[in-house]
Amino acid sequence: MNDLSLATQQAVILLFKADPQIWEIIFLSFSVSLRAILLAAPPAILIAFYLSYFKFPGRHFLISLFNTAMAIPAVVVGLTLYLLLSRSGPLGDLQLLFTQDAMIIGQIILCFPLLVALSHAALYAMDRRAWETAITLGSHPARAFFTVLKEARFGLTAAIIAAFGRIIAEVGSSMMIGGNILHYTRNIPTAIALETSKGSFAQGIALGIILLLMALMLNLILSWIQSRSGAHHD
Amino acid sequence: MTELKYTTAEGLKVQLDNINLCKNKQIILQNIQVTLSSDDFILMTGQNGSGKSTFLKIIAGLLKPDSFNLNYSEQLKNNSWQSSKKFLRQHFCYLHQTPYLFSGSVYDNIAYGLKYRGLNKAEISHKVHEALELISLPHLVQRNSQVLSGGEKQRVAIARSWVIQPNFILLDEPFANMDKHSRHRTYATINQLKEDNIGIIITSHxxxxxxxxxxxxMHLYQGIISEKEYESNA
Incomplete structure (x- = not known):
């Protein structure tokens, strides 16, 4: 217990001292996960919209597939990508293993099903009259699509925040295909794993605090957005 | 960019025939043939579930029937629903029984159909205010659309349709759940539409x-429409 409180005190000191190494890791984490979300969100939302608004054979199967894929363990994604990207693997020539690009690919694979499934839920629950109204008022289907997205923006933002929460905290895939290389592919979760294995708990706890603060911040943003949505209906 | 047509003085006459629709092996519409003119002011009756809304959505280009023929001019002869969809959406505007107002102000809603039509802000503003005068609700211009009463929502939705000057406005049970006062106000607004030479179809049971x-x-019974002419009250 004493060890824990001592390590926590040291962690807070580390954070207040603005240890450059810690901030570099934090920046790298955000940079990789933000790029992954930005690349994954547009096609995921488009697929979710297609699944919600159009009927085609195999639609229910696809929805079940995305729902199931939400539960894929990060370490399985890491292992699969490792096998594909390693020098002897089929995509070895791309020389992506142990790069930030490989981490981004891993995180995209991890957040994509979550983005599709949660966006689909948000768009499916959306009143269909919004689409019909936009069309009957002369909108091109592309504009009607953006109108529906705007109307469903609170649900879609929640989907994006949940997906971001998943990838910023995942360790399995980043560790296996990023390689935890200092200044290059070491992010918050892989750094915590490393510091813990070294027994330097203070740095691990400091990074853990950052992850918790970030989760708190994301939730505060989400409730602020939802309260704005509530204000529209008051 | 769609050119906005501010006058319907020339009117529009379309012939629709061979409209058929089956849903779950049940005949909803059977070989319907109607001629609609923008001089028309049609009361469409039929029991609940008789297919009135379905018929309106088909002619508004929102719902695909099993078969459909549109005859309008030499160029538009014997056209399927798919190839007439754009024409239908351009000339017919459908209003839901409970209209959907987009999030935002009353102004945003009425201006929605005017955007991307090559009008500048001042022209849009002028048209929106003109539409609010039509429905006698100019004081609500900046009001949040979600806080309006049912009757006000209905009238704002009518103004939003009127402002884009379609040849036909299709009102689906506009007086359902409306008190006497709102009903009276809505009658006045609809009568105003007639003066602008907009064809109107109103469904009611x-x-x-x-x-x-x-x-x-027009009376819809077991998928078949029967018509009778009224003598003018005027």
């Missing part, structure tokens, strides 16, 4: 004409 000077009644 109640065959009473109220304060509206319909020229035709």
């Amino acid at each position: 109640d065959p009473h004409r109220g304060e509206l000077d319909f020229n035709k009644q």
